[in-house]
Amino acid sequence: MAEIRITDLSLPGVRLIEPTIFSDSRGLFLEQYNQDEYIDSGVTGRFVQDNLSRSLQGTLRGLHYQKNKPQGKLVTCLSGKVLDVVVDIEPASPNYLKWLSIELDGETRRQLWVPPGFAHGFLVLSKAADFFYKCTEFYDPTDEGGLRWDDPSIDIQWGIRNPTLSQRDQAWPLLPSNRL
Numbered sequence: 001m002a003e004i005r006i007t008d009l010s011l012p013g014v015r016l017i018e019p020t021i022f023s024d025s026r027g028l029f030l031e032q033y034n035q036d037e038y039i040d041s042g043v044t045g046r047f048v049q050d051n052l053s054r055s056l057q058g059t060l061r062g063l064h065y066q067k068n069k070p071q072g073k074l075v076t077c078l079s080g081k082v083l084d085v086v087v088d089i090e091p092a093s094p095n096y097l098k099w100l101s102i103e104l105d106g107e108t109r110r111q112l113w114v115p116p117g118f119a120h121g122f123l124v125l126s127k128a129a130d131f132f133y134k135c136t137e138f139y140d141p142t143d144e145g146g147l148r149w150d151d152p153s154i155d156i157q158w159g160i161r162n163p164t165l166s167q168r169d170q171a172w173p174l175l176p177s178n179r180l
Helices: 035-040 167-171
Strands: 004-008 015-019 022-024 027-029 049-056 060-066 073-079 081-088 099-105 111-114 118-124 128-135 144-146
Touching (some): 060 081, 073 081, 081 128, 099 111, 118 128
Antiparallel strands (some): 004 015, 015 111, 022 027, 049 128, 073 111
């Protein structure tokens, strides 16, 4: 087994995962996922769906969550660079509506574990980015919820004024009218 380093971040259950990358004149090798090692480190759940998105610079995807069947997500930026953001959306949590951000990129191949109960989104910082998600629940468009990227009650510091957004992401209502 290749060594990985796992760091608990400021929101409970959210973890940064740093793989060991083996590089030589041929290129690189790393273990992208090892079920036993990840479960031992608290990254739990049975992964049922993998997703890949390619986005251009300035694109902001999110902040998304599923209401009744929340997804845990193990996310990785395979190429390019993103600012990844996680928001605690559990109303009973002492961290309700608190957020954290971290840069993920295709060079370090760091991963972020986003457990169920969090909204998730990312902003593309490089010319383009390929972003990979392993999910613990199937995507269900009828169960989807979202937070406005610029909601002042959350006040995420994205570092951009006019990101490229989908129509759906532009239309999420501001809190408190947005019922989680």
